[in-house]
Amino acid sequence: MLDFWRNCPQYLANGLANGCLYILVAMGFNIIYNSTGIINFAQGEFSMFGGLFAYALTVSAGLPIPLAAILAVLSVALLGGLMERLIINPLRRSSVITAIIATIGASIFFKSLGRVIWPLEAYKVPEFTPGNISLPGVTVSRQFLWVFALTVASVSLVYVFFNRTRAGKAMRACSVNRQAASLVGIDVFRMSLYSFLLAAALGGAAGLISAPYASYGMGLELGVKGFTAAVVGGLGNVFGAVVGGLVLGVLEELIPGFLHIVLGISTGYKGAVAAVILIAVLLFRPQGILGKGMVEKV
Amino acid sequence: MCGMRKAAVFLLLILLVASLCILSGCGGGEEVGEGGKATKEPIKIGVILSESGPNEPLGKPERNAIELFVERLNESGGIDGHSVKVIIKDDQSDSNKAQQAAIELLEQEDVVAIIGSSGTGPTLAIKQEASKRRVPQVCMAAGANIMEGDITWIFRTPPTATEAGKKALEYISEGLKVKRVGLLYDTNPFGTDGKTVLEKLAPDYGLEMVASEGYQSTDTEETIDTHLTNVMTYNPEVILVWGTNPAPAIIAKKMKDKGIDLPYVGSHGIANQEFIKLAGDAAEGVVFPAGKILVYEKVLEPGSEEYEFIREFAQAYRSKYGIEINTFAGHGWDAILIITEALKRVGPDATPEELRDEIERTQGLIGADGVFNYSPQDHNGLSPEDLVMVKIVGAKWEPAE
Numbered sequence: 098m099l100d101f102w103r104n105c106p107q108y109l110a111n112g113l114a115n116g117c118l119y120i121l122v123a124m125g126f127n128i129i130y131n132s133t134g135i136i137n138f139a140q141g142e143f144s145m146f147g148g149l150f151a152y153a154l155t156v157s158a159g160l161p162i163p164l165a166a167i168l169a170v171l172s173v174a175l176l177g178g179l180m181e182r183l184i185i186n187p188l189r190r191s192s193v194i195t196a197i198i199a200t201i202g203a204s205i206f207f208k209s210l211g212r213v214i215w216p217l218e219a220y221k222v223p224e225f226t227p228g229n230i231s232l233p234g235v236t237v238s239r240q241f242l243w244v245f246a247l248t249v250a251s252v253s254l255v256y257v258f259f260n261r262t263r264a265g266k267a268m269r270a271c272s273v274n275r276q277a278a279s280l281v282g283i284d285v286f287r288m289s290l291y292s293f294l295l296a297a298a299l300g301g302a303a304g305l306i307s308a309p310y311a312s313y314g315m316g317l318e319l320g321v322k323g324f325t326a327a328v329v330g331g332l333g334n335v336f337g338a339v340v341g342g343l344v345l346g347v348l349e350e351l352i353p354g355f356l357h358i359v360l361g362i363s364t365g366y367k368g369a370v371a372a373v374i375l376i377a378v379l380l381f382r383p384q385g386i387l388g389k390g391m392v393e394k395v
Numbered sequence: 396m397c398g399m400r401k402a403a404v405f406l407l408l409i410l411l412v413a414s415l416c417i418l419s420g421c422g423g424g425e426e427v428g429e430g431g432k433a434t435k436e437p438i439k440i441g442v443i444l445s446e447s448g449p450n451e452p453l454g455k456p457e458r459n460a461i462e463l464f465v466e467r468l469n470e471s472g473g474i475d476g477h478s479v480k481v482i483i484k485d486d487q488s489d490s491n492k493a494q495q496a497a498i499e500l501l502e503q504e505d506v507v508a509i510i511g512s513s514g515t516g517p518t519l520a521i522k523q524e525a526s527k528r529r530v531p532q533v534c535m536a537a538g539a540n541i542m543e544g545d546i547t548w549i550f551r552t553p554p555t556a557t558e559a560g561k562k563a564l565e566y567i568s569e570g571l572k573v574k575r576v577g578l579l580y581d582t583n584p585f586g587t588d589g590k591t592v593l594e595k596l597a598p599d600y601g602l603e604m605v606a607s608e609g610y611q612s613t614d615t616e617e618t619i620d621t622h623l624t625n626v627m628t629y630n631p632e633v634i635l636v637w638g639t640n641p642a643p644a645i646i647a648k649k650m651k652d653k654g655i656d657l658p659y660v661g662s663h664g665i666a667n668q669e670f671i672k673l674a675g676d677a678a679e680g681v682v683f684p685a686g687k688i689l690v691y692e693k694v695l696e697p698g699s700e701e702y703e704f705i706r707e708f709a710q711a712y713r714s715k716y717g718i719e720i721n722t723f724a725g726h727g728w729d730a731i732l733i734i735t736e737a738l739k740r741v742g743p744d745a746t747p748e749e750l751r752d753e754i755e756r757t758q759g760l761i762g763a764d765g766v767f768n769y770s771p772q773d774h775n776g777l778s779p780e781d782l783v784m785v786k787i788v789g790a791k792w793e794p795a796e
Contacts, residue, residue: 100628107624111617118615216451218612219641221673229652236653238616307615309648310641310673318613350621357608357625367611367618 101358106235108350114241115322116346117248118144121303122323123330123338124255125296130333131272132285132292134193138200139180141320142207143297146173147304148311149211152220162225170301177297181290189286204316211313219310244306251299252339259335264291272333321368325375331385340386345371435473437480438743440734441500443511443521444727448488452669453513456720457535457727458483460708461510463715464731477743479735482506486517493517497524506530507738507747510730513723515541515584522549531751533733535726539588542774550754550774552729552764553722554686554782556585556637559663560592561779562684567633568600570784570795571658575605577631579622579646581638582609585664589637605629610642619645623653633657639664644673651677658682663782666722671790682795684782686764688725694783694794704761725763732762733776 122140129137150172154165180203188196226239259265270278271288279285303319304311322345330341349370356362378385442461445454461481469478482504486493493512500506501524508531512518515538522541525532526548533550534541539557541549567576578593580586590607597604606629610622619642626634634650634657636643643665650659661670661683671678687694688705695702705720708728712720737753738745745753757776760767765781786795 104624104628108621111621111624114617115615212448216447216449217669218449218639219644219669219673221641221675231654236620238652241617309616310645312641315613350618354621354625358628367614 098359101355103234104354104358105351106232108354109347110235110237110241112347112350113343114237114244114346115349116326116343117244118303118307118319118342119322119326119346120248120339120342121251121299122319123326123342124252124335125299126324126327127333127335127338128255128268128296128299129292130327131335132268132288133185133196134275135185135196135200136324137293137296138197138320139204139207140296140300140323141316141318142204142211143173143177143300143316144304144307144319145211145311145313145316146176146207147301148222148307148315149215149220149304149313150301151305152215152222152311155223156221162223166225166305169305170298173301173304174294174298177293177300178290180297181293185289185293186286189289204320208313208316211316215311215313217312218314219312221309222305222311224309225306240306240309247302247306251302252336255295255299255335258295264288268292318368322371325371328375329378329385331387334385334387337385337387344386345374348374435475435477435743437478438474438738439504439506440479440481440731441497441504441506441509441511442481442483443486443493443496443500443509443517444483445488445513445517446485450488450513452667453535453723453726454485454488456724457513457730459716460712460720460724460727461731463711464728464735467711468735474735474738474743481510481731486512488514488517490516490520494520494524497521501525501528501530507745507750508533508734510535510727510734512536525549529751530747531734531754533730533754535723535730537588538584539591540584546774548751550733550769550776552726552733552762552767552776554663554684554764554777555775556588556592556662557596558775558777558779558782559684560589560596562782562784563635563660563662564593564596564600564602565779566682566684566784566795567635567660568602571633571660573632573658574601574603575630575632576602576635577626577629577633577657578604578607578635578637579626580607580609580636581612581642583612583639585662586638589662593635593637605631610638612638612642614642614645616645616649620649620653623649623655627655631657633660635660637662637664640667640669641673644670644677647674647677647681663722666785671787678787678790680787682784682786685785685792686722686725686781687783688720688722688763690783690785690792690794701761701766705763708763720763722764729762729764729767733757733760733767736760 125140147169150169154160154168184199184203185196224240225243229236229238267283268288271285275285326341326345327338329345330337352370353367444458465479465481484496486496509525510533511521513535515536518534518536518541531548535552537553537555580590594604606626608622608626636646643661659681661681663684665683666685691705709720741749741753755769757767757769765777767776769776784795785792
């Protein structure tokens with residue numbers, strides 16, 4: 098038990114770092130869900146492209162890291178926009194479920210494309226600042242500070258966007274009632290485009306900072322975890338994603354650590370933790386920890 | 396609006412067709428061989444490899460080696476004047492495609508033997524078809540389950556978790572002279588094969604597995620850190636890592652970051668330049684079991700039969716392709732070597748059954764991976780002595796003492 102407590106700071110730090118990635122991906126799920134009612138299964142693939150574009154721009158093209166990072170996020174946003182225009186928008190008169198199935202198709206297409214261009218099992222993406230920080234009981238990489246700072250910045254920007262800008266307010270209106278929003282003159286199809294641009298940018302950022310390694314297969318894992326975080330926080334509640342991401346990230350490190358060190362159960366299947374949390378939330382609190390619509394009611 | 400929609404649908408169709416073209420690749424097999432000095436009717440051997448998909452880094456050098464081997468064999472007269480023709484198909488690292496390719500080769504081409512595949516899944520798919528039609532198969536995949544069930548028709552060239560595991564444990568107990576082992580293994584088939592073997596064999600070497608922690612191939616750097624933290628709680632004296640890239644590289648990096656000053660022993664899964672590239676500085680001092688082919692100039696006696704065999708292969712490979720041989724090229728080279736040597740002994744007109752029996756009688760055959768000895772009970776062929784422990788020094792491979 099003592100060993101467990103001694104390891105706790107490290108578990109928390111690791112959980113926080115993973116949680117940040119989940120927050121960014123989960124916000125993407127929520128933003129698209131709010132504007133369109135669609136669960137975008139290609140959300141994880143946005144992250145994959147974020148990581149692989151960063152690799153291509155830094156290692157293959159030799160650009161400096163900050164420029165490469167910005168270009169990678171913009172490129173992924175563009176890809177998200179293209180996906181909306183080419184796949185989602187043409188399906189606007191179909192049912193939501195048709196569009197969701199189309200996003201599954203898009204996710205398979207993106208993954209295959211990634212696999213064709215970058216076939217190896219891993220590519221090393223340079224860290225923003227290599228090295229690490231050691232405190233008693235905890236060692237984190239310096240990259241962790243970037244992960245944390247970028248996540249705080251992204252969440253703040255999204256907050257400002259939704260509360261202070263016209264487009265953001267219009268998107269919130271769409272999430273309350275798309276038909277009513279359309280009646281008062283809001284172009285709901287444009288809002289759909291905006292939501293894909295924004296969600297892709299957030300996903301791309303998550304892939305970018307999840308350095309040091311990127312691969313064509315990373316999208317599925319991040320997508321599943323991000324979706325779980327979104328449901329745990331409350332699907333459709335953009336800031337519920339923050340709570341969901343942190344809860345999932347931290348529990349995912351703490352629970353296997355506890356099982357292993359205290360109870361002696363060696364568990365290699367950490368993925369099961371996320372699945373159990375997801376099922377528990379759906380059974381006992383299907384609206385999520387914060388519930389849907391808190392943002393709108395403020 | 397309607398026009399735009401049509402344009403969008405059209406674009407979508409183009410994308411779809413383009414993606415299908417990329418994904419399906421070229422369907423047909425390619426024939427290599429014939430020509431040369433051999434003039435009698437060619438002997439047909441089917442080859443199924445993963446030249447694309449995740450196992451591409453395996454399939455490409457395997458193909459290079461097989462083509463080179465056949466070219467040289469046919470130039471020197473083939474087998475009793477019969478040239479050897481290999482029909483090569485790409486399974487794209489996919490079991491279904493491998494099965495389909497096997498059926499085509501067996502039913503339409505009437506091959507006398509099949510080489511393949513690079514990975515365990517496709518190999519099992521081929522095994523099913525080849526065994527059913529009673530045609531011998533030599534594979535280049537290392538999964539333990541390949542040798543489960545009926546092994547009559549299947550043989551293999553690469554070392555398995557058993558040989559590599561014995562070598563690594565022997566190094567820990569006799570080279571490092573420590574007892575407490577902390578194991579980190581991938582929960583993929585490669586890692587769990589290793590875990591099963593290592594946990595079973597550790598007591599034979601007087602070692603204690605103090606912690607055995609499974610990670611997932613897709614784990615983030617932080618999650619890997621948690622696994623390492625758990626293992627460190629049990630005060631191991633050596634960290635043993637059984638997995639394929641990139642996680643072993645992350646573990647090396649994390650150990651360096653956290654100032655964990657324990658020896659790092661890896662598996663043959665990191666016997667590639669990719670590991671050094673991914674781990675960077677942290678690769679320094681890492682030790683792992685590998686075929687002698689990686690460091691043959693340093694571990695084999697110049698002039699010895701094994702040394703000359705690998706040197707000749709390495710030179711021919713370099714002059715044809717301009718790159719160095721690697722482990723996978725060795726697996727391919729040995730696969731075609733084993734079949735053609737058996738054909739030389741039994742004669743070019745051998746039926747698949749006769750060929751199989753002769754392959755099983757292979758004894759003391761020097762190949763690139765080591766010395767092959769097959770028997771009715773053992774279709775793996777190699778022994779732990781065919782491996783050496785390799786240490787990464789200055790981003791280069793050196794034999795470990």
